[in-house]
Amino acid sequence: MDLKALFKISYGLYVVGAQQDGKLNGCIVNTVMQITAEPVKCVVVVSKESLTHDYIMASKTFSVSVLGQSAPMETIAHFGFNSGKKINKFRSFPHTLDKNGNPVLAKDTVVGLTCKVFETVDAGTHTLFMAEVEDCWEIGQDEPLTYDYYRNHKKGTTPKNAPSYNPSAYADQAGKYRCKVCGYVYDGDTPFEELPDSYICPVCKKPKSFFERIEE
Secondary structure (H helix, E strand, C coil), rough: CHHHHHCCCCCCCEEEEEEEEEEEEEEEEEEEEEEEEECCCEEEECCCCCCHHHHHHCCCCEEEEEECCCCHHHHHHHCCCCCCCCCCCCCCCCCEECCCCEEEEECCEEEEEEEEEEEEEECCEEEEEEEEEEEEEECCCCCCCCCCHHHHCCCCCCCCCCCCCCCCHHHHHCCCCECCCCCEEEEECCCHHHHCCEEEEECCCCCCHHEEEEEC
């Protein structure tokens, strides 16, 4: 089975925000879909390993920030490759709070949604949150960021918590070096071992010491 064929399925890139007792968190997801029009309902898929997942389960509400094509890789890496269990993700990012206290990015975003969960579906590693959209509004005029654009134009990689992640689909990366923070894979002409110690990740700006060899 050619797992890379699944890359042709259309996805977007979104930051799902949630709060619990005033503590904010958010994570990158690639599965947000409108399922009905009257009333407007959507489904969001979130990894059970994510702190955002725990917050949504507790509050039964969440927000969605639809990222734009011009969103910098630093923003995507920050929300997609870091854990809210270790850092406060919204501390240095401009944001607003929706009616339920959930954070919505104030930049790099084209649309904001406020959602209230009415049903959950256990999908094993992930949970499907079925929700009614209580509010939605435009934030920017950029084109929405699709996963295809993220891969082919921004050269982004898939976080391990994403529902579309499958390690065997990345077998051709064995032997290369990957940033442990944002997932960027170095693919330059100069062998990674010969790069100077001053080399930094072009995505998250971490030094060479943050890279690890991808084992076969």
